[in-house]
Amino acid sequence: MxxxxxxxxxxxxxxxxxxxxxxxxxxxxxxxxxxGIDSLGMLELVGTMEKELGIHIPDDQLVGLTTIKDLIxxxxxxxxx
Amino acid sequence: xxxxRLAEKVYRAYATFFDQAEAExxxxxxxxxxxxxINREVSDDLILVAETxxxxxxxxxxxxxxxxxxxxxxxxxxxxxxxxxxxxxxxxIALQEYxxxxxxxxxxxxxxxxxxxxxxxxxxxxxxxxxxxxxxxFQEMATFYIYVRQEARAQTEGDGALRTIxxxxxxxxxxxxxxxxxxxxxxxxxDRAGTLADIALVTRGFRMPAADLVPEYxxxxxxxxxxxxxxxxxxxxxxxPVLKYLGVTRRELVEAAEADRKPRTAQPYRxxxxxxxxxxxxxxxxxxxx
Numbered sequence: 001m002x003x004x005x006x007x008x009x010x011x012x013x014x015x016x017x018x019x020x021x022x023x024x025x026x027x028x029x030x031x032x033x034x035x036g037i038d039s040l041g042m043l044e045l046v047g048t049m050e051k052e053l054g055i056h057i058p059d060d061q062l063v064g065l066t067t068i069k070d071l072i073x074x075x076x077x078x079x080x081x
Numbered sequence: 082x083x084x085x086r087l088a089e090k091v092y093r094a095y096a097t098f099f100d101q102a103e104a105e106x107x108x109x110x111x112x113x114x115x116x117x118x119i120n121r122e123v124s125d126d127l128i129l130v131a132e133t134x135x136x137x138x139x140x141x142x143x144x145x146x147x148x149x150x151x152x153x154x155x156x157x158x159x160x161x162x163x164x165x166x167x168x169x170x171x172x173x174i175a176l177q178e179y180x181x182x183x184x185x186x187x188x189x190x191x192x193x194x195x196x197x198x199x200x201x202x203x204x205x206x207x208x209x210x211x212x213x214x215x216x217x218x219f220q221e222m223a224t225f226y227i228y229v230r231q232e233a234r235a236q237t238e239g240d241g242a243l244r245t246i247x248x249x250x251x252x253x254x255x256x257x258x259x260x261x262x263x264x265x266x267x268x269x270x271x272d273r274a275g276t277l278a279d280i281a282l283v284t285r286g287f288r289m290p291a292a293d294l295v296p297e298y299x300x301x302x303x304x305x306x307x308x309x310x311x312x313x314x315x316x317x318x319x320x321x322p323v324l325k326y327l328g329v330t331r332r333e334l335v336e337a338a339e340a341d342r343k344p345r346t347a348q349p350y351r352x353x354x355x356x357x358x359x360x361x362x363x364x365x366x367x368x369x370x371x
Contacts, residue, residue, distance in 0.1 A: 017342065018338075020342075029324070033312075038288075038312070038319070039312035039313070039315065039316060040284045040285065040287055041285060043284070043320075043331060043334075044281070044284065044285065044334070044335055045340050047331050047332065047334065047335030047338075048335055048339065050332075050335075051332070051335060051336075058333065059316075059321045060317070060321075062316065063313045063315055063316050063317050
């Protein structure tokens, strides 16, 4: 399993692909909506991360994610499950 | 399955929809709303919600003109568009009647609002019939959910007239949602890869229409979110349920989006597909609602 820095790097790479513009400077406190990716775009982004990491996050757990930290903790939890 | 078979299935879906509408959902905004149960003291927020929906529904001529042209070659879809327009017109009439009869707006204010609305023109948010049908699923479902929430709110605030309007509108909206969903299911049967690509595209580009049309829209949206729907609610109550009904997973959509992103500059099969859709198959009008 990747560490948090690697997960953030993966997030930036996938966000750049989905948003089709460079996204960097992300840290755990970054609010996802502040990146200019709306909630539906975020679903696609999270989906690409799930695919790369080989995990599955249930739909209902994707609701309420605000910061990158929220997402990373969710990924870690699902990876450990 | 060829286009003619698909068209037959869509027409049957429309016939079922229309039969149920005639048997169970017809109502008259002047006669079936208990106008004597208006509470003139309901909150300003509730009035703003009613006015916003009235405004968004007022783009009906644009929705009809542009939407029906997209689907005019599909009998079932085109006739659905006509029926849809009839039902939506009642929503606008009922809300406008409410605003005036409640004394919270004057007729002059409502006509003024209508004039301001006409200065701008609604445009199709997506260009193909299939994309617009998919868009319709999400938009109608969102509208249904908001109306349901507002119905409860009107009940809490003791306004039987507005409660009834929201209830009747919501009942129409969910019927429209189911029709769109049934058509998208047929489209998935016909061309799963192409339809998934379009669902991914609509997902990516989805936004509440009329955001750039209705006056003071940002303030209205703030009230609407407070009153019933935010992004998480949209996912929970609208997006995921629609996907579930369609039998589509997020994983499939991610793969479709990835496939679309990589060769975006050269996709001969998709270009042809879209052209086919534009000229021969299904779709629906869509209107702005929040």
